[in-house]
Every structure is written in C-alpha cells, then in structure tokens.
Amino acid sequence: MPRYFTLDEASATLAVIRPLLAEIQEIRQAILEKQPEVWPVLAKAAGNGGSQVANQVEREFHRLNQLVHRVQATGAVLKDLDLGLIDFPALRDGREVYLCWKFGEDRIRYWHDLDSGFTGRQPL
Numbered sequence: 001m002p003r004y005f006t007l008d009e010a011s012a013t014l015a016v017i018r019p020l021l022a023e024i025q026e027i028r029q030a031i032l033e034k035q036p037e038v039w040p041v042l043a044k045a046a047g048n049g050g051s052q053v054a055n056q057v058e059r060e061f062h063r064l065n066q067l068v069h070r071v072q073a074t075g076a077v078l079k080d081l082d083l084g085l086i087d088f089p090a091l092r093d094g095r096e097v098y099l100c101w102k103f104g105e106d107r108i109r110y111w112h113d114l115d116s117g118f119t120g121r122q123p124l
Contacts, residue, residue, distance in 0.1 A: 002075070002096075003075040003087040003089060004090055004091050004096075005042075005075065005076075005088040005090050005099060006090070007090075007099060007108060007124065009088075009102075010088040010090065010099045010108055011107060011108055013075070013076060014086070014101060014107070014108060016074060017071055017074060017076055017086060017108060020067050020070055020071050021067075021071065021084050021086070021103050023063075023067055024064060024067045024068065024071075024081065024084070025103060027060050027063060027064045027067070028064070028081060028082070030060060031057060031060055031061070031064075031107050034053065034056075034057060035106055037053060042093055058073070059081075068081075071086070075088075075089070076088050077089070077098070077122050079082075079117075079118070080118070081100060083103065084102060084103025084104070084117075085100070085101075085102050085103075085118055086100075086101045086103075087099065087100055087101075087106070087112075088100075089103075090111065091093055092111060097111050097112065097114065098111060098112055098113075098114060099111050099124075100112055100118065100121050102118075108124070109123060109124055110122060110123060110124060111124055
C-alpha cells in the first residue's frame, strides 16, 4: 500500500527532494555533455580495462543511482529524470491521485489522475 501525502507533507518532503533533484540534474547534464566522448571510450574500454573518462562517468552514474534511491525512499515517485518530474501519491475526494511537481517550480501547484500523467495536470 503506497504512502499517501497531504499537500503539507508533500511540501515538507519537497524541501528534502529539491536539493537531491538539483544534484541529479547537474549530474545528468555532465553525463550528457560527455556523451560524444564517452560512448566510443566505453565501447573500447569493454575490452581493455577502461579509461579515466569512463571511470569518471561510472562514478557519476553511481552517485546518480544513490540520489534516485534517496528520492524514492521518501515515498515520492520520480517520474521523469529529464524533466525532473516528481509525483506524490495522495487521496483527493476519496480516490488515489498524484500531487505533481516539476523541477524549477516554486511549490506543488498541480495534481493529476494516476493514468493521466503530466499532460493531465490540474491546478490544486
């Protein structure tokens, strides 16, 4: 059974999640910037023991994984890493919904049905 958040609980949890997601976005960007250099290195490294760039990217992926797990441990759902979408399971009028927040928004302002996703967001 999922944990259900009130808006106040989700907002308090967001204070914990926001810096984690900021770091996730920084790491994501760093990895994307290295992609043209990394993919050929990774292909070659599979057979010869690696490289400094491959080792650095591996550390970034490891840290990214740790951060994602910390976000998930709060009970929130990381829906889209690229956009920084976080959903908080909640009850609205007796039915399960998500309170929805996107990285960069100042607070939680939207909710959506479980099956409608980001495009179905409605103001609180």
